[in-house]
Every structure is written in C-alpha cells, then in structure tokens.
Amino acid sequence: MIKKTLTSVLSALAIAGVVSTVSTPSQAAGGAEIPSQSWSWNGPFGTFDRAALRRGLQVYAEVCSSCHSLDLVHYRDLGNIGFSIDEIKAFAIDYEVEDGPDDEGEMFTREAKPADRFVGPFANEQAARASNGGAYPPDLSLMTKARKNGANYIYALLTGYEEEAPDGVVLMDGMNYNHYFPGNQIAMAPPVDDDYVEYADGTSTSKEQIAHDIVTFLAWTAEPELEERKSLGLKVMIFLVVLTGMLYGLKRKIWAKLH
C-alpha cells in the first residue's frame, strides 16, 4: 500500500519535474495565455506550406523588413523552398550591399546576389535605435525558436494589439498595448492589419491570414532543416525499431539456453 502511494507520488513528481524544466519562463510574466494555431509543419510528417512561404516572404519584404533584419538567411536559401534561380536573382537585385575594396582600394555598393545575406534595414544597432525611438527591432531569423512556444507566440503578438489601453493602464510615450507581450507594453506599432499587402494568388488579406503567412515564413527561417530532419527521422526510426526488434529476438534466443 505504502509502496503504491509512494510510486504514484513519485511519478507525479517526476512528471512535474520534467514539465517544469521545459516550461521555465524565458519571458517575464505579464502576457496573456497564448492560443495555439494549426501549423502545416507541426507533427512528425509536417512540411512548410509552399504558397504560405511565398506570401510570407512578400510580407517580410513589404512590411517587416522596414525595421527587422534577417541576418542568418541568404537569398540563395530561397532555392530550398521552390524559388528558381531567376526568381532569387530578381528578388535580390532590389537590395544594395557594400562590397570592396576594389582595385583602387575604394568600397563600393552593388546589387545583391543570391550568395548574399538578406540585406537589413539599418547599418547597425545604433542606427536602428535612432530610427525607432530608442527601441531595437530584433533580428527575426531565429525568432520562432528564441521565444517559448515561438510560432503561436508571434502569431498572438501580431494579432494581439488593442487600439486603446484598458482602463487603469498608462502606456509610456510611444508604446502600444498588446495582450501577449510581457508587460503588455510594446514599442512596435501594430505591424499588420487587414489589406496591408496585396497577394497575387488571391488569398484573403485579413490580418489573421497575413500573420499566419509571416509566421510560417519565420518558422522556416528559424528551422530551414525541419523538413529534411523529419523525413530523415522517419527513416531512422523505422530502421531503429526493426533493428532493436531483431536485437531483442536475438537476446531472447541467446538467453533461452540459460532458463
């Protein structure tokens, strides 16, 4: 009886221990609970919705990139999600990078090439802060991995603005009210709204759809290996289960002589 009680207490503790270690807050308290969305890349067979990725890139380029960099991604990486080399060149050509020094020792600017990293909006952190009232718009490359429950959190954040702060909440100068941001005060103005972009494929341009698309794109920039990881994982798991099953059979056979 005591043993049974002990075992159940133990297992409860063990579960509590495991859960708590993974749910240690990486964010200060103060944000509302984050609702879960359905994402195409969730689950063991998940993949990125290619059309959503294209729309997401468009949202990044037309909206986010005026403040946020994407330093870890190269233009060439778009080739891995179905962009042709010509499309990538045409996309990169709109950006300028500093290169050099040339034969005269001078630095010069040129059009971006597929081998370049995404060109950010600001030369450095100071320039970014100067243009944003002192706030520093973070790089977005790893954002869905760098926040707890990343994809759902960013979606909630993008769609969680309130025009007026609730009664009793005094916002600091230049701040906006957001249900999901820790502390509820965020420097970023509402970044998406209905019809902020125009989709060529006729998809709805509701703010929810735009947020969904950009989060899909950012999930890809954070985990570009995800599809390869999951498909290789499936093969490895099948192999291991068969191998381990055979090893178990062999173990039984060898040990049978003993019993």
Add this chain to the structure above:
Amino acid sequence: MSSSPIEFKNPVLKWVEYRLPVFSFIDSSVGGSYPAPRNLNYWWNFGSLAGIILAVMVATGIVLAMHYTAHVDYAFDSVERIMRDVNYGWLIRYIHMNGGSMFFICVYIHMFRGMYYGSYKEPRELLWIIGVFILLAMMATAFLGYVLPWGQMSFWGATVITSMFSAIPYVGDALVTLLWGGFSVDNPTLNRFYSLHYLLPFVLFGLVFVHLWALHVHRSNNPLGVEAREPEDFIPFHPYYTIKDLFGMGVLLIFFLGFVFYAPNFFGEPDNYIEANPMVTPAHIVPEWYFLPFYAILRAFTADFFMYWPVAWLMSAKLAGVLAMFAATLILVLLPWLDTSKVRSNKFRPINKQFFWIFVADCLLLGYIGAKPAEGNFIIIGQIATFYYFFHLVVLVPLIGILERPKPIPESISTAVIKSAE
C-alpha cells in the same frame, strides 16, 4: 569461473596475439572469458549506455570543433552556420546537444541503481568514488560546453556560475578573474572554456578507464547483492551481456534520436537562440535541467535558512550555498562508510527501500524547485528539500543501517535463481 586464455586458430590473430595479447585482453574484458553474475537486470544496462553516449559525444564534438569559431563576435553565427550550411551540421549539432541530456539521464539512473542495490559497498568503494569524480568531470564539461554557442543563457549561466567562486574568502576575486581571463565573461573566457571543453572529455575517458579497471577486479554487483562465487552464479559476458547491452543501445537510440529528430530543443532554453548580450539580463536565468537540483541547493542558503545559522559566524550565506552545492556531490564519496548496513541490496532492506524512494523523490523535488524562481513558497520548499537531502545521507542512512532488521538473504545467486524458477 576461472578464465583460461582462449586459443586462436587464425594465423594473423595468432601472430598479433603472440606479440601483443590484445585479443585475449578484449576477450577477458568484454568477451567470453569475463564472468558476470547471471542475474543482472535491465538497470545494469545504463553503465554501458553512458559509455556509448560518451563515444557519441566525442565523435560529434570533434566534427563540431572543425566548424566552430571560438570568438564572441562569431561563435553564435558559426553555430548557426553549422545548423544551416554545413552538410548534416544540424544533425551533428542536435545529437551533441541532446547527447548531453542523454548522458546525464543514463548516469543519474546508473547512480541511483548503484544506491538501490548497494553497489558502492565493500569491496567496490573505489569503483563508486571514481564514479562520483566522473560525474563531477561530466558536470564541468557540460557547463563549459553550454557556454560555447554564446547565446543569452550561455553568457548569463557562465556569469552566475563563475561568480560563485567570488564567495571564497581571500582568493575568490582573484580566482574569478583567472577563470574569466579578465573582469567579466568575455572573449578570453570563451577561448579558455572552449579549450577546456575539448580537454575534459579525455580526462573523462581516463576516469572511465580506471572505473572499468576497478569494475573488472571484483566484477559487477547484482540485484541480490550477494557476492557471486560459485561457477553457476556466473555467465560469460559474451554473448549474454553483449547482446543485452546491444538491445539496450537500440532502445536508447530510439529515445535519443526521437528527441533529435522530432523535439530537438525540448531540453533547451529559447533564450539561447538569442545571441549573448552583456547589456540585457534574461528574466530568469536557469541552468540546464541536469544542474537544477544542485542549483536549488545553492539558492536554498539564504541568511534566514536554519542550516546556515551554525556557520553564520564563519562565512556568508552565499559561500555556504556554494559549499553545500559541492558537498551535495562530494558527500557521495563517503556513502560506502555512511551506510552502516552489511546488506547490499534494498531487496532485503524493507525500511531502507522506502527511504531510498523518498530520497529519489527529494532529488526530483529539488530539480523542480531549481527551475522555479527563488520566491515565496519555492524558497521554503527548496530549503526543506535541501535539508532532507543531507539529512537522508548523513543521519538516516547510518541510522537505518543500525536499526533495520534485514530480510533473510539467499546463500548464493544460483540457489535464489533456481528457487525462483521452481
């Protein structure tokens, strides 16, 4: 079972064996000439599993080192380059990252197994003590390695842990400056941590070698805790335990690679995907999960903690916490002498068995508290759990050994096994 050297028919094997008896060495270490108790259960798999993970960590670590740049300006980006541009770099890095957690899971289970079955008792005290030092070397290695990706948790974890040493009287500050190679965690710190992170696994290999050497002298303990003596108590290590360990490896790999492929960041902190920034402190600085019980002990020592009172005239609460944290591991060195019972296995120790599980629960509770912010009830619970950790080892274990009346112990392994078979 006396082991007579095996004969080789193959002329090449014969030629080598005559000049360097490597094959008979293998045979007497993990082969047919190494006798093992016939009744080892699956809890005995975790030693070999830990060894397999050590090999995996060294192999993946060597590849990572080929692509990693130990400089504060490049470290974070070089890790991301491994994740994005190095062929299968994401796989190698995720294996190495999760391998650390797997290593600690296996070693902690291995240690609790040793405690449950009294494997640390005479004549295996040194085997156990070497094991405690293996744990310490692992902890140092893991801590150093966690700093290398130069994320926010890397930086702030390094800052918190190295700052602990400043609590040491007189030399503390000088020691911290030496650890840092300067006056804060910075580029020199990253460089020396990288160097030491590459060095320590070889120290680990050395310790594991001595651990195995000691193991082979008196061989494995077993679930009954009765020394195996008769020939029928033993079976040859190969093929019985080689196949059992291989099967265990298969199960481990499914578990391990399941995380690598499907939840690679399960054990990690999101904050470590933000590059280190000395100007921004994370809301909660938490170490990796395998340090949480020790972190809880460290933080339990506040000025009003009753375990601190007796030494309050001597040292700061901070220093007491640091010492308690190290003592929590080092006290295990004394376990063979703290345990006064002659009976090894908890199978025959009804009282001690209950307290063993309470102790396990206490360790898990400490881990839970270590993950929580140091505020309110968490502090009180952490202090009680810390007290109980030491109370169990220093008071309960010796007392139970004296007061408890053990159940009758079988004469030998073979009689017990045959009896249970009937």
